[in-house]
Amino acid sequence: xxxxxxxxxxxxxxxxxxxxxxxxxxxxxxxxxxxxxxxxxxxxxxxxxxxxxxxxxxxxxxxxxxxxxxxxxxxxxxxxxxxxxxxxxxxxxxxxxxx
Amino acid sequence: xxxxxxxxxxxxxxxxxxxxxxxxxxxxxxxxxxxxxxxxxxxxxxxxxxxxxxxxxxxxxxxxxxxxxxxxxxxxxxxxxxxxxxxxxxxxxxxxxxxxxxxxxxxxxxxxxxxxxxxxxxxxxxxxxxxxxxxxxxxxxxxxxxxxxxxxxxxxxxxxxxxxxxxxxxxxxxxxxxxxxxxxxxxxxxxxxxxxxxxxxxxxxxxxxxxxxxxxxxxxxxxxxxxxxxxxxxxxxxxxxxxxxxxxxxxxxxxxxxxxxxxxxxxxxxxxxxxxxxxxxxxxxxxxxxxxxxxxxxxxxxxxxxxxxxxxxxxxxxxxxxxxxxxxxxxxxxxxxxxxxxxxxxxxxxxxxxxxxxxxxxxxxxxxxxxxxxxxxxxxxxxxxxxxxxxxxxxxxxxxxxxxxxxxxxxxxxxxxxxxxxxxxxxxxxxxxxxxxxxxxxxxxxxxxxxxxxxxxxxxxxxxxxxxxxxxxx
Numbered sequence: 001x002x003x004x005x006x007x008x009x010x011x012x013x014x015x016x017x018x019x020x021x022x023x024x025x026x027x028x029x030x031x032x033x034x035x036x037x038x039x040x041x042x043x044x045x046x047x048x049x050x051x052x053x054x055x056x057x058x059x060x061x062x063x064x065x066x067x068x069x070x071x072x073x074x075x076x077x078x079x080x081x082x083x084x085x086x087x088x089x090x091x092x093x094x095x096x097x098x099x
Numbered sequence: 100x101x102x103x104x105x106x107x108x109x110x111x112x113x114x115x116x117x118x119x120x121x122x123x124x125x126x127x128x129x130x131x132x133x134x135x136x137x138x139x140x141x142x143x144x145x146x147x148x149x150x151x152x153x154x155x156x157x158x159x160x161x162x163x164x165x166x167x168x169x170x171x172x173x174x175x176x177x178x179x180x181x182x183x184x185x186x187x188x189x190x191x192x193x194x195x196x197x198x199x200x201x202x203x204x205x206x207x208x209x210x211x212x213x214x215x216x217x218x219x220x221x222x223x224x225x226x227x228x229x230x231x232x233x234x235x236x237x238x239x240x241x242x243x244x245x246x247x248x249x250x251x252x253x254x255x256x257x258x259x260x261x262x263x264x265x266x267x268x269x270x271x272x273x274x275x276x277x278x279x280x281x282x283x284x285x286x287x288x289x290x291x292x293x294x295x296x297x298x299x300x301x302x303x304x305x306x307x308x309x310x311x312x313x314x315x316x317x318x319x320x321x322x323x324x325x326x327x328x329x330x331x332x333x334x335x336x337x338x339x340x341x342x343x344x345x346x347x348x349x350x351x352x353x354x355x356x357x358x359x360x361x362x363x364x365x366x367x368x369x370x371x372x373x374x375x376x377x378x379x380x381x382x383x384x385x386x387x388x389x390x391x392x393x394x395x396x397x398x399x400x401x402x403x404x405x406x407x408x409x410x411x412x413x414x415x416x417x418x419x420x421x422x423x424x425x426x427x428x429x430x431x432x433x434x435x436x437x438x439x440x441x442x443x444x445x446x447x448x449x450x451x452x453x454x455x456x457x458x459x460x461x462x463x464x465x466x467x468x469x470x471x472x473x474x475x476x477x478x479x480x481x482x483x484x485x486x487x488x489x490x491x492x493x494x495x496x497x498x499x500x501x502x503x504x505x506x507x508x509x510x511x512x513x514x515x516x517x518x519x520x521x522x523x524x525x526x527x528x529x530x531x532x533x534x535x536x537x538x539x540x541x542x543x544x545x546x547x548x549x550x551x552x553x554x555x556x557x558x559x560x561x562x563x564x565x566x567x568x569x570x571x572x573x
Contacts, residue, residue, distance in 0.1 A: 003330075004216050006332075007216075007326075007327060007330075007332065007335055010332050010335045010336055010339075011323060011335050011336075011339050012339075013336070013339075014323070014335060014336035014337070014338070014339030014340050014343075015339040015340070015342065015343040016343070017116055017336075017339075017340055017343070018119075018319075018339060018340035018341065018342065018343025018344040018347075019343045019344070019346075019347060021116060021119045021120045021123070021340070021344060022119070022123055022344040022347045022348060024123070025123040025348075025351070026124075026125060028125060028451045028454040028467075029122065029123060029124075029125060029128055029451055030348065030351065030352070030449060030451035031183060031184075031187075031449045031451035031452045031454075031455055032122065032128060032132075032451065032455070033122050033123060033128075033348065033451075034187060034311070034312055034315055034345075034348055034449070035183070035186075035187050035190075036118075036119070036122045036131075036132050036135060037119065037122075037315060037319070037341050037344050037345060037348070038187055038190055038191050038194070038315050038318070038341075039132075039135070039136070039139075039190070040115060040118075040119065040135055040139070040319075040337060040340070040341050041191070041194050041315065041318040041319045041321075041322050041337075041338065041341040041345075042139075042190070042193075042194045042197070042322075043139060043142065043322055043333070043334055043337040043338065043341075044194060044197040044198045044201065044321070044322045044325050044334070044338075045139075045143060045197070046142060046143065046146050046326075046329075046331050046333060046334050047197075047198065047201040047322075047325040047326065047328065047329045047331065047334060048163065048197055048200075048201055049143065049146055049147065049150065049152075049160065050146070050150065050329040050331065051201050051204050051205070051329065052152065052156050052159050052160055052163075053147075053150035053151075053152040053153075053156050054150070054209070055155075055156065055159075055208075057155060058208055060207070060208065061204050061207075061208045061209075062155065062156070062159045063159075064200050064201075064203060064204040064207075065159060065163070065200075065201075065204060066159040066160075066162050066163040067163070067200055068163075068196075068197045068198075068200035068201050068204070069159075069160065069163030069164065069167060069197070070162075070163040070164075070166040070167035070170075071167060071193040071194070071196045071197040071200065072167065072193070072194060072197035073163065073164055073166075073167030073168050073171060074166075074167040074168075074170050074171040074174070074190065074193045075167075075171070075190045075191070075193045075194035075197065076136075076139060076167075076171070077167065077168050077171035077172060077175070078170070078171030078172070078174045078175045078186075078190050079171075079175075079187075079190045080132060080135070080136040080139075081171065081172065081175035081176070082174075082175040082178065082183070082186060082187075082190075083122075083132045084129065084132055084133070085175065085176075085180075086180070086183070086455050087128045087129040087132055088129065089455060089458035089459050090125060090128070090129070090454075090455075090458050090464065
């Protein structure tokens, strides 16, 4: 019970933090922000890793975990890189042609 | 060991929050993105230290990492900037799928260890994960033009269908905790997947960014639910953060488009009937007072203009005409004209999308002017050139209460002395609504592909000696 209430507190505070963090955003950044937040939501990798590590040699579970890890990492790596590509255009004029 | 992984978790959460905060400011956005990525890496490292996976587990971790990592790497590098909304949708759908698969794994094979809380979390994780996945994929397919809006989805039939699917989800969700690996699980997977499709399919392309943003928020919720399933507080925090932030962004987008979330989700596609004729020019009969002109005439007007405003829209991006536009702007600047770009909050396909596209063409950041700043400037503007934008310059939004766009903030280009609209045909805009701007006396249509027209304008201006005498300062 204490772990549950602890987890619920974490959920509540995390939500409040999320609401507070994105207060004022210039419209320019909406697309990159959405893309960045999307990459962060790929944090499910942690769940996938846990599933694999605790599979105890169960083949089906390993497969599910592996698939899930693949999907999540696709989200994370693709998401961060694409966000960086977008933001690079705002900031560094010097990096022109580098991508 | 426990202490170390706790410490790593705390640092990771802190960095994630700082990263998210930094992403909201132009100057810090890029480093903040890196910070968030670092936090993610740290979290993974901390978890691996704590879990101590065996050799078989490592093999699967390596396989999953290689597959997902390489696919992500390639996609991120190859995808064109114009396709950004679709790409975000695709990534997002995969995140939802990952949460769904984790919940499936636990439900099928580890249900003895799962207490009631974990079982309820499985329900949420499967439900939200499946909706996120199928909804995102449909959103992507619609933005890519692979899927149309079927007629039946615009009738009340779809509400009946979606309500039955939702009831099916609820029934399966209630039955699941007692029987985690049986029929309720598969029923829930099937019904939620179909529900995701059923809810997203009727929504018109113009509203899709809002849907993607909402689905982005869902994938955060799915991650938080997966956090409850596997008992990871870091996952719960990060998921909740993204979920809440996604909701705020969705709200911001709705405000910019003057649509309520409820009408986006349940109101059907805006002007869906005309939606099929986009680009086809099927609505020409609706216009009576259209004046068209050649690029030469347009160039003559530009030559003597002192203040020029470009209104770029998605059509510009589709034609890949950003660079041609930048070239024309340079010519005009060398001719002594003041050139700015009017950016509607939802220009392109998402808020901020057009800024990204123009930045790609090296348009100086200071020349991109937002709607509220530029609107008072239009009356003293000589020439406005609308490039592939339509609904965001429709004056009906201010004057005609019967227009579906009524109330949406628009760029008041009808206040300018002269307006040229570069457009391929008179086909309806993305929202499928006729545009009163085209019929105003000061408006002339320049028919043609945006890139071709811009290049003709440049050639024409050069042949008249405009901008060639003085060297262009970058």
